[in-house]
Amino acid sequence: MSGDVLVIGGGLAGLLAARRHQAAGRRVVLLEAADEVGGAIAAQDLADCPINSGAEAYSISAGAVDALAAELGLEEQIVSPREGLGSRLVSAAGVHRAPAAALLGVPARPLARDVRAVLGWPGALRAALEPLLPARLGSRDGATVAQVIQRRLGRRVLERLVAPVIGGVHSTDPASTEFAAAAPQLATGLREHGSLVRTVRHLRGRSTSSAGTRVHSLAPTMAALPAALREQLLAGGALLRTGTPATSVERTEHTWRVRTAGGEHLETAHLVLACPPDITRDLLAEAAPAISTAIPQAPSARVRLVALLLDAPALDAFPSGTGALVAPGTPGIRAKALTHASAKWEHVARQLHEALPELTAPHLVRLSYGRPGEELPDREGLVDLALADAAAILRTPLTRKHLHDAAVIDWDRAMRQRLPGHRAALTRLTETLAAEPTLELVGSWRSGTGIDAILRAENAPTTSDSAATSPTRKEGNP
Structure with missing residues (x-):
């Protein structure tokens, strides 16, 4: 062959x-x-409901994925997050709404109320000074995220805004991740505009949405994308083994x-x-x-996901919006991120209600574990740990009596440092x-x-x- x-x-x-x-x-x-093809874009069934077991959304900043989906005949399956919810940041300072108009956690308006709520006045004032600093500060080749952010914006921006994004979304440690590789737009903007704050203002304009809402997904799951590519290749005569x-x-x-x-x-x-x-x-x-x-x-970062299918009427209020990113070292929480999938995606909520009519208030919550340098929690007892973490993040009592089903999913090679x-x-x-x-x-x-x-x-x-x-x-x- x-x-x-x-x-x-x-x-x-x-x-x-x-x-x-x-x-x-x-x-x-x-x-x-x-x-199966698709790599980290995968799905599985949980209590007869299809769920994303890997990537659950894609950025719409360039429009490239929407265009590909349309070319593949998936245009009617493109879905947007529920409007008006936003996401949360969880740190030692508490649970706060993620600031709007931010990129990689860097705020466009450091003195805005939502930024002050996370940083406090001292941290916000320190970040507001960033445009006055020399452009060369923190911009050396090979500098890490931690080096650039702390020098230019201060420790609180690093720990409470940037570290949750780097750890929760990229599964990396800001102290060992190259800034230019993790945030090429910010690195380029720092050279062009002389400031990270001015760069984010330039890139985000007057946007009032959080990063978690500038995404789309596919119904019923993102696995529709590799499946469509597979079918197109086979129809064109390719051999897939x-x-x-x-x-x-x-x-x-x-x-x-x-x-x-x-x-x-x-x-x-x-x-x-x-x-x-x-x-x-x-x-x-x-x-x-x-x-x-x-x-x-x-090197890869191992990630362990826990999907919880809950029957919890208290979650109908979407207490943490679409989900939350958790700062490293947050007391009492080991998860690095939580997605409230049935709050974020209306089609997920609809699928749960249709497949599980016996439940009063079905909700799908997904938590992720695994930061570089940390041991993954043992699979034994992990569901109980996830329930406790979800309760803390969502500020809602959640116990085994609310649990209808659960799945633990491991990804060993998906995230690269x-x-x-x-x-x-x-x-x-x-x-x-x-x-x-x-x-x-x-x-x-x-x-x-x-x-x-x-x-x-x-x-x-x-x-x-x-x-x-x-x-x-x-x-x-x-």
Whole structure:
């Protein structure tokens, strides 16, 4: 079996790369080690209700994912969050509404009432001084999120606004995450505007919505997206093989030769590796050692999710809006984030009521655990821990008597840490890849976290077909 293009990895980045090559008229073979394509965009049933077991939404800032969904015939399945709820930030200062007009937790208006509620007057006044500071302060290459934010905006902004976002959304530690890699818009804006506050004002304008509401999802779950991509690829003649890990890659004079765990040897003129960076590095160690060593270290953060299906009339008031992000070290709470899915998404609430008419007030709440450097809580007793954390975050008594069903979901490789020097390493990797135009490396470790980031990277000029007219060794795209 062979094809013009062989894609290893059936997550979103791999599916999109396969789609691009198929649209250019090439025969595509895709191998996925798991039993299903989609990677971290996945779903499962909980008490006969479909729920997201991975990514549950996507950013609409660029409009790229909405456009793709429409192209795939999913336009009528696009859903928006319930209006007017907002999200919450939980810290030692208490539970507060997440400030509007913020980016990565950096506020556009540090003296606004919602920011003062979280920071207090001392923290808000310290942040308000940021536009007066020299632009060079905190802007050195390779600086971490913690270094930049604390120097420019102060400790309270770091601990109460930025750390919950970095930990809850990106599963990283601000003290070890490169600022330019985690927040490229802010890093660029700091150079252009000389201030993070002015940058957020420029990017967010007069927006009064919190970041958690600037998203869309798909009904019934986000798994509709990889499913539609899969069907489109199959309809176009692509061959998709799940449960087929690749174990080694060899370089011949004109082709790439891939060996699978089943002992098969597949040859292709153009190879796309849509794998985690450590797997990609190992696969290329002998076939392309210069490229292998150029791949930056991006260790994964293990994440453990707990989905709670509750019968709790008190949650009908949506006490924490769409959910909450929790600052590290918050007393009495171990979870790093909570999503009140049935509050955030009307279609989820509707599905629960339709599937579970015997419940008085069905609600779906999802909590996540796992910060870098922390041990994951044991699966045994985790549901009770999640109930206690949910009760604290939602400020509502929740016990086993409210629990209808629960699921514990582990993700070991989905979230990548962008260590200091990550952006510079990616630049060097891109330069090295230019010598191998028939090899592509794609994935969130290059594009950034999130569905929108992966799609924007796929649509960028470096992955367009302008450089590839046929799958020969001298033609193709990096």
